[in-house]
């Protein structure tokens with residue numbers, strides 16, 4: 001088979017896939033503690049305000065701020081201590097802070113009616129049991145959090161599709177959401193192809209190697225929040241591959257196969273992908289290194305991606321084409337995709353017209369983050385293990401020099 005398709009950029013490949021993918025995942029309700037890392041299935045609104053009452057942020061005395069105006073260490077404002085608020089207590093049920101009065105307050109306690117600020121205990125002195133001197137004035141609103149200042153009742157708090165983080169669980173707890181509607185994680189089928197492959201528990205004979213990609217891709221799918229299913233090793237045989245692909249397509253939302261994607265005579269992936277259904281193969285080749293011989297197809301709304309056989313290439317392409325899709329269901333123009341800037345330790349050549357992805361090891365040197373390329377061919381899985389991230393060299397560049405800044409995403 002010749003080069004039937006022109007090589008696409010990563011973004012063109014994403015657009016082509018995105019146009020035909022129908023990510024329509026079912027919804028399930030899970031307890032809040034099981035919602036970490038899951039995608040929210042609907043917009044959520046806060047029923048209650050947080051906090052539900054105005055509260056102190058310090059230990060001290062609730063006062064009327066104007067009673068403290070002009071107070072200094074040499075001329076304190078003297079106030080009568082007429083009450084105390086305890087933690088968790090309804091301060092409004094006790095009474096009201098009057099003019100010239102102060103109530104003892106714990107951090108987080110409810111501000112009593114009448115008071116509009118809290119003086120920190122450090123800026124008071126006890127004159128006797130019932131009188132304090134305030135040595136520094138407070139402004140109205142000082143050292144308090146207003147009712148609804150964190151979250152207003154009725155406010156939209158999180159949107160559909162959001163990937164829930166630890167702080168999101170905290171917020172949902174705060175607004176009383178104890179069970180969360182989330183999208184069922186997409187099922188991803190993983191097939192490894194090649195006559196040379198044997199299982200991990202087998203002893204490889206001459207010319208044989210153990211399957212690496214099934215495990216690495218499975219791990220990447222788990223890390224991206226999907227449910228991977230291994231469909232095992234398939235020999236380089238068109239009909240066997242077609243059968244396995246069909247089975248995986250029925251059972252999964254997305255199918256990945258690795259190997260058999262380049263243009264050798266025995267390479268069958270592109271041919272098999274094109275016979276599965278409409279629209280079929282959308283591109284064959286991406287202008288990146290490593291990862292060029294990638295085949296992208298969509299069959300009845302489900303993405304089917306033929307990843308290159310070399311383990312590093314397969315993992316890089318997974319990171320670029322599969323992870324964003326599993327995370328968000330669609331391809332977003334994500335400004336945080338390569339969030340780390342680091343200085344390169346050595347000159348690296350790169351061909352213009354092709355995006356290069358370098359495995360790099362990040363560390364600190366002279367107070368600065370540096371990226372040291374992990375050199376080695378794309379068949380060497382150990383290079384991925386030594387690397388901490390992936391750096392991108394833009395396609396218009398013919399190389400990058402030692403000391404240049406590069407953008408890195410962490411593994």
Ligand SMILES: Nc1nc2c(c(=O)[nH]1)N[C@H]1C(S)=C(S)[C@@H](COP(=O)(O)OP(=O)(O)OC[C@H]3O[C@@H](n4cnc5c(N)ncnc54)[C@H](O)[C@@H]3O)O[C@H]1N2
Nearest residue numbers: 192194211212213214259260261262267307308309310313
């Ligand atoms: N004449 C050319 N040869 C190659 C080209 C090219 O442009 N012209 N491209 C090279 C590049 S780049 C890559 S990447 C590979 C892609 O090869 P395939 O996707 O067709 O994959 P295979 O030929 O089946 O395997 C390549 C390599 O990877 C090993 N492999 C495959 N699957 C696994 C697995 N599950 N676990 C471990 N290792 C695996 C396989 O044994 C081969 O060594 O083609 C280059 N060739």
Ligand code: MOO
Nearest residue numbers: 290291292313378
């Ligand atoms: O581009 Mo291949 O994908 O170098 O290893």
